[in-house]
Amino acid sequence: MRIVKQNRFKNLSELHKEWTEAGVKASRATTHRRMVVLQLRHQRYMTALLSSTTILLLLFFQNSVLVFTYGSYGFVSERSPCACHICVADRGNSNWFSEQYDPNVPILLNSVNSVLSTNVSRWWKVRNITLFPLFPDKEHYSDAGPDRCRTCAVVGNSGNLLGSNYGPLIDFHDFVMRINKGPTEGYEKDVGSKTTHRIVYPESAMDLDNSTHLVLLPVKILDIQWLVSAFTTKNITQTYTKVPSTIKANKDKVMILHPEFIRYVYDNWTEGHGLYPSTGFLTLIFALHVCDEVNMFGFENETINRLQQENKILIHKGWT
Numbered sequence: 001m002r003i004v005k006q007n008r009f010k011n012l013s014e015l016h017k018e019w020t021e022a023g024v025k026a027s028r029a030t031t032h033r034r035m036v037v038l039q040l041r042h043q044r045y046m047t048a049l050l051s052s053t054t055i056l057l058l059l060f061f062q063n064s065v066l067v068f069t070y071g072s073y074g075f076v077s078e079r080s081p082c083a084c085h086i087c088v089a090d091r092g093n094s095n096w097f098s099e100q101y102d103p104n105v106p107i108l109l110n111s112v113n114s115v116l117s118t119n120v121s122r123w124w125k126v127r128n129i130t131l132f133p134l135f136p137d138k139e140h141y142s143d144a145g146p147d148r149c150r151t152c153a154v155v156g157n158s159g160n161l162l163g164s165n166y167g168p169l170i171d172f173h174d175f176v177m178r179i180n181k182g183p184t185e186g187y188e189k190d191v192g193s194k195t196t197h198r199i200v201y202p203e204s205a206m207d208l209d210n211s212t213h214l215v216l217l218p219v220k221i222l223d224i225q226w227l228v229s230a231f232t233t234k235n236i237t238q239t240y241t242k243v244p245s246t247i248k249a250n251k252d253k254v255m256i257l258h259p260e261f262i263r264y265v266y267d268n269w270t271e272g273h274g275l276y277p278s279t280g281f282l283t284l285i286f287a288l289h290v291c292d293e294v295n296m297f298g299f300e301n302e303t304i305n306r307l308q309q310e311n312k313i314l315i316h317k318g319w320t
Helices: 001-069 096-098 118-124 165-170 222-233 259-269 279-291 302-309
Strands: 151-155 177-179 198-201 213-216 254-255 291-297 311-317
Touching: 096 259, 118 151, 151 165, 177 279, 198 279, 213 222, 222 254, 259 279, 279 291, 279 302, 302 311
Parallel strands: 151 177, 151 291, 177 198, 198 213, 213 254, 291 311
Antiparallel strands: none
């Protein structure tokens, strides 16, 4: 009986040992299966992460190409029209702008383009006048290209620039265009002191320093007659109101907006509203044609706001 009991205990001991060994083996198998599952999950996670990273890198470099090509507006061109970050002459990124903007319209009058078409002549009511023995006879601003970045500030006469501290920013531009008699003296901190172009008509003319371009806006034949007289005979003192008989300005820097350009602005940009485009608005469109980057200071209207929406200009409103 004792032997039987010992055998029974022995069998129980062996059975327990077998169970223990089987449990260890099962545990090892379970652990192995878990490790395999974890490895598969890790591989899937790394694959997904790698794919996502690849996509993000592709998007990043794609956007970088777009940024370095035309800002961040998503239009890639093999040859940029200028060296600026954004080029106003690029008509590919705005259907609306492309419909309005004509890069071939004559901007400034010279002897070559002074013979007007019948339609323009009828609209402007002009007759031939001898101008160019007196004033520069050349094609201005024909140097546009991928290596040029000409920045321009168009400064209005609004009082909302007072206290703006825009003066240094305005003077930093290559060209600073001012309108009519817009003052600078005493307001340099807000409107700057630099003036490269002053766009006037006879009734708004003022004396200029030797480095500033006088850009005449001729809306009637008498305006050109006055310009010639102001530098020669000085005998015109009246249009529809009193005008200066002479003006202090550098005649070698005199420019005359082309009548066809004025009509183009009237037809394309104002859609025939009013008798003539305003001096400020003509100055803006003039800037769009001779500059690569345009910033507006001190005034706005519906079309100007649209130009900003189309990323063609940047408006600096000052205090409103």
